[in-house]
Amino acid sequence: xxxxxxxxxxxxxxxxxxxxxxxxxxxxxxxxxxxxxxxxxxxxxxxxxxxxxxxxxxxxxxxxxxxxxxxxxxxxxxxxxxxxxxxxxxxxxxxxxxxxxxxxxxxxxxxxxxxxxxxxxxxxxxxxxxxxxxxxxxxxxxxxxxxxxxxxxxxxxxxxxxxxxxxxxxxxxxxxxxxxxxxxxxxxxxxxxxxxxxxxxxxxxxxxxxxxxxxxxxxxxxxxxxxxxxxxxxxxxxxxxxxxxxxxxxxxxxxxxxxxxxxxxxxxxxxxxxxxxxxxxxxxxxxxxxxxxxxxxxxxxxxxxxxxxxxxxxxxxxxxxxxxxxxxxxxxxxxxxxxxxxxxxxxxxxxxxxxxxxxxxxxxxxxxxxxxxxxxxxxxxxxxxxxxxxxxxxxxxxxxxxxxxxxxxxxxxxxxxxxxxxxxxxxxxxxxxxxxxxxxxxxxxxxxxxxxxxxxxxxxxxxxxxxxxxxxxxxxxxxxxxxxxxxxxxxxxxxxxxxxxxxxxxxxxxxxxxxxxxxxxxxxxxxxxxxxxxxxxxxxxxxxxxxxxxxxxxxxxxxxxxxxxxxxxxxxxxxxxxxxxxxxxxxxxxx
Amino acid sequence: xxxxxxxxxxxxxxxxxxxxxxxxxxxxxxxxxxxxxxxxxxxxxxxxxxxxxxxxxxxxxxxxxxxxxxxxxxxxxxxxxxxxxxxxxxxxxxxxxxxxxxxxxxxxxxxxxxxxxxxxxxxxxxxxxxxxxxxxxxxxxxxxxxxxxxxxxxxxxxxxxxxxxxxxxxxxxxxxxxxxxxxxxxxxxxxxxxxxxxxxxxxxxxxxxxxxxxxxxxxxxxxxxxxxxxxxxxxxxxxxxxxxxxxxxxxxxxxxxxxxxxxxxxxxxxxxxxxxxxxxxxxxxxxxxxxxxxxxxxxxxxxxxxxxxxxxxxxxxxxxxxxxxxxxxxxxxxxxxxxxxxxxxxx
Numbered sequence: 001x002x003x004x005x006x007x008x009x010x011x012x013x014x015x016x017x018x019x020x021x022x023x024x025x026x027x028x029x030x031x032x033x034x035x036x037x038x039x040x041x042x043x044x045x046x047x048x049x050x051x052x053x054x055x056x057x058x059x060x061x062x063x064x065x066x067x068x069x070x071x072x073x074x075x076x077x078x079x080x081x082x083x084x085x086x087x088x089x090x091x092x093x094x095x096x097x098x099x100x101x102x103x104x105x106x107x108x109x110x111x112x113x114x115x116x117x118x119x120x121x122x123x124x125x126x127x128x129x130x131x132x133x134x135x136x137x138x139x140x141x142x143x144x145x146x147x148x149x150x151x152x153x154x155x156x157x158x159x160x161x162x163x164x165x166x167x168x169x170x171x172x173x174x175x176x177x178x179x180x181x182x183x184x185x186x187x188x189x190x191x192x193x194x195x196x197x198x199x200x201x202x203x204x205x206x207x208x209x210x211x212x213x214x215x216x217x218x219x220x221x222x223x224x225x226x227x228x229x230x231x232x233x234x235x236x237x238x239x240x241x242x243x244x245x246x247x248x249x250x251x252x253x254x255x256x257x258x259x260x261x262x263x264x265x266x267x268x269x270x271x272x273x274x275x276x277x278x279x280x281x282x283x284x285x286x287x288x289x290x291x292x293x294x295x296x297x298x299x300x301x302x303x304x305x306x307x308x309x310x311x312x313x314x315x316x317x318x319x320x321x322x323x324x325x326x327x328x329x330x331x332x333x334x335x336x337x338x339x340x341x342x343x344x345x346x347x348x349x350x351x352x353x354x355x356x357x358x359x360x361x362x363x364x365x366x367x368x369x370x371x372x373x374x375x376x377x378x379x380x381x382x383x384x385x386x387x388x389x390x391x392x393x394x395x396x397x398x399x400x401x402x403x404x405x406x407x408x409x410x411x412x413x414x415x416x417x418x419x420x421x422x423x424x425x426x427x428x429x430x431x432x433x434x435x436x437x438x439x440x441x442x443x444x445x446x447x448x449x450x451x452x453x454x455x456x457x458x459x460x461x462x463x464x465x466x467x468x469x470x471x472x473x474x475x476x477x478x479x480x481x482x483x484x485x486x487x488x489x490x491x492x493x494x495x496x497x498x499x500x501x502x503x504x505x506x507x508x509x510x511x512x513x514x515x516x517x518x519x520x521x522x523x524x525x526x527x528x529x530x531x532x533x534x535x536x537x538x539x540x541x542x543x544x545x546x547x548x549x550x551x552x553x554x555x556x557x558x559x560x561x562x563x564x565x566x567x568x569x570x571x572x573x574x575x576x577x578x579x580x581x582x583x584x585x586x587x588x589x590x591x
Numbered sequence: 592x593x594x595x596x597x598x599x600x601x602x603x604x605x606x607x608x609x610x611x612x613x614x615x616x617x618x619x620x621x622x623x624x625x626x627x628x629x630x631x632x633x634x635x636x637x638x639x640x641x642x643x644x645x646x647x648x649x650x651x652x653x654x655x656x657x658x659x660x661x662x663x664x665x666x667x668x669x670x671x672x673x674x675x676x677x678x679x680x681x682x683x684x685x686x687x688x689x690x691x692x693x694x695x696x697x698x699x700x701x702x703x704x705x706x707x708x709x710x711x712x713x714x715x716x717x718x719x720x721x722x723x724x725x726x727x728x729x730x731x732x733x734x735x736x737x738x739x740x741x742x743x744x745x746x747x748x749x750x751x752x753x754x755x756x757x758x759x760x761x762x763x764x765x766x767x768x769x770x771x772x773x774x775x776x777x778x779x780x781x782x783x784x785x786x787x788x789x790x791x792x793x794x795x796x797x798x799x800x801x802x803x804x805x806x807x808x809x810x811x812x813x814x815x816x817x818x819x820x821x822x823x824x825x826x827x828x829x830x831x832x833x834x835x836x837x838x839x840x841x842x843x844x845x846x847x848x849x850x851x852x853x854x855x856x857x858x859x860x861x862x863x864x865x866x867x868x869x870x871x872x873x874x875x876x877x878x879x880x881x882x883x884x885x886x887x888x889x890x891x892x893x894x895x896x897x898x899x900x901x902x903x904x905x906x907x908x909x910x911x912x913x914x915x916x917x918x919x920x921x922x923x924x925x926x927x928x929x930x931x932x933x934x935x936x937x938x
Contacts, residue, residue, distance in 0.1 A: 073929055141815040167800050249800045252932060259803065263661035264767030265924065266668050266689055345834050346814055348735065425669060433672035452675060531666055534675070535627055535654030546634060546658065553810060 022494050023400065030404060033391045037411040039447065040463045041418075044430035048422070051429070052272040065273040074252060082238055082253040083281070085169070089176040089237035094229045096177075097184035100326055102218070103319035105192035108311040110320065116189070117571075118327040123182045123517065124567035125334055126524040126544050129560035131246035132553060133333040134175055136340050138166040141347045143336065167249030175243035178333060180236050181326075183468055184229040186517065190475050190510055191225025195307035210315075224478060228471045231289045232416060235282045235467075239419040242527060254278050255419050262425060275422040282417030286410070334564070341557035356554040357562075366543075373523055373540035374566060376457050380522035384462040384469065385515040389507070392473035393499060397485055416467030420527025423460055427532055431456060452534040460532055461522045469514040476510035477503070512578060520567040624864045625652040629667055631660040632681035632851070633825070636884055643880060644871055651864045659804065660686060660769045667856075671695055674858045677865040680872055683769050684850040687720040688917045696720065697857040702870040703890075711850055711889035720852040721873055724885040727848035727908055728774045730840040731809035731820040731827045745819060747843035748778065752793040759818040760797050761808035766924045766932065769849060770805025770823050775927060776916045777847025777909045788926075795931050813837050825884065828899035841901050845909035850889075 055061045100119060104112050122130065137144050145163050164170050199221070203213040219226075241255035248256060254274060262271035344351045359366045391412065395405050418426075431451045435442050450456045480503060488498040504511065526541045533539050540563055547556035630637065637657060644653060656663070656676070664686040667676060671693060679687065679696075690696050691713075700717035711722035730745060737744060742755055751760060763771030779787035799817050802808055808820030809827055813835035824846075827839035853872050855865060871877060873890060882894035886904035901907045916923075 072925075074932055135814075135816070139814070139816050245803050250932070256803070260764070260767040263659075263665050264764070264803070265921075266661075266664050266686070268665075268669065348815075348836055349834065425665075428666070428669040432670050432675075435672075448673070451673075530658070530662060531669070533656075535656045542658075553814075 026398060030394050030401060033394055034404060034408050036387060037408060040459055041411050041415050044426040047429035048272050048426040049276060051269055052276050054269060056269050065269055069273050078252045078254050078257050081251055085172055085176060085253060086234045086238035088173055089180055090230055090233040093177050093180035093184050093233045096326060097181050097188050100323060101185055101188035101192045103323050106309050107316045107319040108309050109316045115323045115327055118330055119185045120182050121330055121334055122178045124520045124564050126541055126560050126563055127242040128544055128548055129337045129557060130175060130178060130333060131243060132340060132557055133336040134171060134247055136336045138164040166247055168251045171247030172244050172251060175247055176237045176240060179243060180233040183236060184233050186513060187229045187471055187475060188225050190472055191222045195221060197307040200307055225475050227289060227292050228475060231285055232468055232471065234285055235416045238281060239278060239417060241419055241421060258421060279417050286413050337557050338561050341554055341561050356558040369538040369543045370540045372537050376454060377519045377522035379458045380461040381515045381519035383458060384518040385511060388466060388469045388514060389473045389511055392470050392477055396474055396477040412470045413467055415463050420464055420525065423464055424528040424531030427456065427460055454537055457529055457532055460528045461525060464528050465518055465521045469517055472510050472514055476507045480506055516571060516574060519570055523563055523567055624650050626677040626862060626864045626868060627654045627675055628678045628680050629656050629663050629676040630680040631663045640877060640880055643877060648867060651867060674856045676856050677862060678868050679854045679856060681723060681851040684720060684722060684852045684913060685917050687852055687854050691719045695857055697855040697861060699855040699866060699869060701873055703873055706890045707873060708889055720854040722850040722852040722889040723873060724851050724881045724889060725848050725887045726823045726825055727846035728777060729822060729824045729827045731812040731822050732838045732840050733812045733815055733818050733836055734838050735836040736815050736818040742818060745840060752797060756797045756819060758799045761800050761802055761811045761817040762798055762821040763805045763808055764801040764803055766928055767803040768805040773847035773849045774821055781844060781909050824900060831899055839899055841907050846907050848908045848911060
């Protein structure tokens with residue numbers, strides 16, 4: 001930003017040549033990124049869009065499908081329902097996550113590591129397991145609904161049962177809330193952890209009340225993260241289909257409409273049409289986000305000193321109580337899944353047993369599927385983090401080729417709007433044919449070899465979870481003052497060295513979060529890969545769906561517990577391995 | 592330096608990953624006797640069936656893709672331009688009819704075809720699909736809940752509209768579940784259009800929730816979430832066996848039903864192994880195994896009807912005109928959706 005103020009005369013002839021070759025490298029990297037994004041996100045949408053303009057036989061019919069869809073009576077209610085769910089979820093999830101993230105970053109409450117881990121726990125719970133947990137808690141025979149199977153009624157004579165009316169809007173809302181909370185928290189935690197202590201000192205010196213400080217310092221500096229979190233939660237809740245499918249009852253949303261068209265009736269034309277309709281609000285949200293972000297400046301300037309919260313007993317106590325309540329809710333749902341995997345026959349025979357952990361009698365692919373999932377998650381985390389963080393860097397810390405960077409930014413943001421099922425379907429249409437026919441011209445498909453391989457699974461995962469990781473990276477990068485780069489550049493240090501020596505180490509917490517985020521999501525995701533996995537590469541998350549489908553709910557819960565265990569193990573391992581590194585690169589944050 | 596790391600990672604994505612999975616089309620170019628089979632059969636069934644195949648045809652490697660009927664059908668149709676499957680095994684006949692309409696199936700008469708009951712295979716010669724067994728609608732009734740709430744055991748479709756069951760029944764949504772559609776189509780064929788829709792109107796009053804999967808209502812009944820789940824026979828029997836308080840009830844008026852069938856996928860290279868598999872899949876040995884899990888198989892066997900099923904399962908099936916139902920499906924679903932779907936959830 002401040003680089004723009006550099007006097008133009010500073011570049012001497014010799015320096016100019018160097019900058020040019022560096023510039024060339026920058027540009028080719030940007031082009032490479034754009035290529036990946038085009039193939040991964042935009043181009044696969046073309047055959048999908050074409051289908052929405054054709055009849056089932058493939059003849060062009062213009063907007064007929066849209067007219068048909070918009071004139072069908074169910075739509076208005078589905079669209080309205082989707083918007084209601086997305087709106088309410090966003091409000092609740094961002095609100096809760098904001099206070100939670102703030103409490104962790106800005107108070108001296110105890111147990112921060114614990115609370116942070118719990119907040120991110122739902123990320124490692126497969127969505128289906130989340131739904132199983134909700135049903136076992138709030139369903140008609142749920143622990144809460146029946147007052148712990150009448151325990152209180154029998155022993156104390158008071159009926160504590162509470163019927164939430166799970167199936168329908170309440171269930172979806174609760175599910176989406178648990179699903180979106182960690183996503184919002186992830187973005188807001190990064191935003192809250194980077195603060196300039198000087199502003200708070202100034203505020204204190206000026207005798208501003210804590211409320212005033214919060215209002216005029218904390219909120220503005222977290223604004224970027226807040227807007228991002230709102231955008232992500234809205235689109236996630238708007239496009240998710242897993243939770244409405246399981247606990248939605250008769251409350252229809254657009255994403256389940258797609259499911260009904262594609263999986264229920266194999267009506268790809270209508271499925272494609274609804275998919276495109278689904279994109280509209282997300283694109284609008286994107287535009288709104290873009291306008292809001294226009295004036296964003298770096299929060300963390302080169303002169304910033306890191307903020308270290310001071311003990312404030314009252315506030316710390318409040319933070320502890322609040323975080324405990326939220327954490328308890330998350331632990332209850334997860335705990336119920338673990339409990340469900342151990343109970344003989346829920347809810348009639350409550351003896352504990354390990355028999356559901358014996359997968360030899362059930363299908364799904366067993367250990368092989370589990371190993372495949374682990375590999376897929378490792379690839380997704382490694383390749384994905386490299387592409388996403390480097391991509392965010394090229395877009396954020398670069399001043400050339402504005403329109404290209406805007407396009408890359410748009411593509412990076414739009415992927416969140418694509419429901420997994422849509423990605424899966426679009427990928428089949430794009431990657432499977434050996435030849436594409438474009439305007440009557442046939443050409444060989446250069447990517448046909450990817451179909452049915454691990455690579456396409458990895459690519460679909462990276463694309464599916466691109467946006468949230470990208471936003472975390474961008475948030476972290478925005479908080480590093482551009483001046484650091486300007487100084488490096490003026491000292492003749494090439495940008496990649498600055499990146500490697502300064503930007504990357506400074507952003508290490510964000511990079512670590514992104515890698516973990518990608519890993520766990522690849523472990524638990526179902527919607528995109530269920531259409532793409534090949535017989536040679538079965539996956540654990542798909543096995544959970546199949547187990548549940550086959551009525552082996554307890555075995556599905558058991559497999560979920562194993563997936564959760566794998567994710568947690570990786571998390572702990574990662575923490576141990578990176579702690580020394582973390583300590584070295586993040587020392588500047590310490591007093 | 593960074594760009595090299597990026598490049599290496601990119602190479603890993605392209606080279607490393609494809610090394611794990613060297614060829615995506617092992618099924619297509621497989622003179623070695625490797626085939627890809629798409630199936631919607633239950634997982635626990637597949638493992639015992641395949642063990643038999645591997646024993647009898649060790650030279651052929653079978654790669655199984657197993658998923659629910661809807662997902663398998665969607666995959667099959669979406670891959671139309673470049674089919675990955677060689678064989679479809681045990682998929683709903685109505686799904687195969689759709690694939691046949693799109694000219695995705697190769698007509699093939701497997702060895703021993705003459706033994707297969709005529710109504711269990713495509714009427715064309717050679718047939719595009721050949722059935723192996725049937726499944727039909729059944730109610731999963733939770734005996735504990737029925738007793739606790741002082742309800743009577745339902746025995747027929749007519750019972751289900753009694754006011755005492757208000758809000759206690761789960762049923763699959765026919766727009767997303769094949770099991771849901773076969774029940775709705777049975778009601779419409781049994782009672783006729785007008786009376787059928789009038790019945791569904793009444794039934795709607797008692798429905799707590801329409802589910803997206805055909806087995807879900809039975810699972811909900813098994814967990815006591817509802818008292819009655821409209822589902823299908825195998826699921827009801829299996830859950831009872833698993834120790835859940837479920838009593839399978841086969842409606843007195845008869846059950847809607849559907850055939851699970853096999854087909855050969857039309858593609859540029861049809862491998863001989865695929866035909867070997869199809870021959871085997873209606874052979875006498877495997878029929879014995881099918882009969883162990885389903886009461887009605889397409890080739891009669893000596894195996895006694897498994898426990899929990901009606902004594903005369905064929906009599907349980909209603910008259911069912913598959914081709915007509917496939918033709919009217921879209922219109923029936925549109926009407927069903929307009930009447931019952933998209934309403935706010937009933938209290």
